[in-house]
Amino acid sequence: MRLFLKIDESYLICHTLKNSSSDRFSSKDQKSDIVALQNAAWKASELNYKFLAGSLFDNPIDVSKQFLESITRSIPEYLASLQASPEYAVIYKQTKEYLNGCEEQWSNNFEKTEKLVKSLTGIEFNDDFTVFITHPSLKNGRFIGNKTIVWGHHEDWPNYTTVYLWHEILHYYLGNTKVSHALIQFITDNELRVDLNSGTYPPFEGHHELFKVMEQSLSLWQNYLGSETKNLNELKKEIEALVDTGTKETAFKS
Numbered sequence: 001m002r003l004f005l006k007i008d009e010s011y012l013i014c015h016t017l018k019n020s021s022s023d024r025f026s027s028k029d030q031k032s033d034i035v036a037l038q039n040a041a042w043k044a045s046e047l048n049y050k051f052l053a054g055s056l057f058d059n060p061i062d063v064s065k066q067f068l069e070s071i072t073r074s075i076p077e078y079l080a081s082l083q084a085s086p087e088y089a090v091i092y093k094q095t096k097e098y099l100n101g102c103e104e105q106w107s108n109n110f111e112k113t114e115k116l117v118k119s120l121t122g123i124e125f126n127d128d129f130t131v132f133i134t135h136p137s138l139k140n141g142r143f144i145g146n147k148t149i150v151w152g153h154h155e156d157w158p159n160y161t162t163v164y165l166w167h168e169i170l171h172y173y174l175g176n177t178k179v180s181h182a183l184i185q186f187i188t189d190n191e192l193r194v195d196l197n198s199g200t201y202p203p204f205e206g207h208h209e210l211f212k213v214m215e216q217s218l219s220l221w222q223n224y225l226g227s228e229t230k231n232l233n234e235l236k237k238e239i240e241a242l243v244d245t246g247t248k249e250t251a252f253k254s
């Protein structure tokens, strides 16, 4: 399995514009540089900004044929002008440096972490993935299908990127039901993190809304860790039988 870390410049710009509220920042580092690009883009065109950030279309004028034709014509030029701006040059440079750090960390950890994740899941990791990197001071992290991941986050603790890239990779193999997501959090956010950084769990890392399922199934998980023959599918069935969750897809949360 190989990961190909890339920057798609249009996506980087759109992600940076879209994530402007304070809860979307993962760190205050370089925040002023991000805000500078957002402000420059807003000043250049509020309408184009809102279009790219997905915050238009809440009134009939915004969905009229005439308006849509005009705004979609103006977007390529708007993006090109942002891409040529000094504010964006700073964001690109910081994101590229972050990408290089992610690549280095991933390759340093790969052999060890693949061995652990393989032993916990029984999965042979033969697939390659493309990872589109965004600015590390904004939150991003999702498996978006087609062996593609979008990723960017402040390194909250050592090996953060390694742990969460594995988390997103496992969404490809294990899906995104509540129980499979809780299992992914046991495997990556917790077991893998502790293996790399030492420490113990609980307390858990990960999406808080899954902590209840994780608490309910912790003893099953601990038995699984201690067993010689691991069958993740069997464990999943046991947890599904134990907790009252159904198998509803937790869309919009990855």
Ligand SMILES: [Zn+2]
Pocket: 167, 171, 181, 184, 253, 254
């Ligand atoms: Zn997830």
